[in-house]
Amino acid sequence: MxxxxxxxxxxxxxxxxxxxxxxxxxxxxxxxxxxxxxxxSEESKTREQEAKYHSMIGDIAEQAEHLGSKWTAEDWKRLLLDKFARETGRTGGKIIPNLDSNGVVEVGILSRKFGKREASEFIEFLMSWGAENGCYFTEKVTDPETGEIFTVTWQMAKQREEVAA
Known part of the structure; x- marks a missing residue:
């Protein structure tokens, strides 16, 4: 069957x-x-969602620094997934000793296990993080009338905190 x-x-x-x-x-x-x-099970994330958050992480890797250094997109993915997990109350990554006890290994949250809702939340998190850290994002957009492909660069506005008088 x-x-x-x-x-x-x-x-x-x-x-x-x-x-x-x-x-x-x-x-x-x-x-x-x-x-x-x-x-x-929850509906799986779409390929479009996966492509979008990988593109956003790539944009962050090109622009942002952590500890005064540039990091690869894969490094940023681990850093951002860990922050996303902690901020949303999910089980985050953990650092544990490796099997030879001469180093450490990170284990924890994996984007490949995201459902559709979780992938959407991660994209929203990346938008917010990017806004707070001055990052611009790029996207390929197709003109529906001409079929021409454009690259659009955008940045989310940083949220303003209300100050009580």
Missing amino acids: KPRAFTIPGDRMRAAHVIRAMSEFVIAMTQAGHSLVATF
């Missing part, structure tokens, strides 16, 4: 339609003598 995936939308009416289709499938398969395993 070939695996079958059902995506249940967040809209209640459309979800009911998909659930009915799932029910019909389950009934048909069990009547035919098949045992089934059902697994439910």
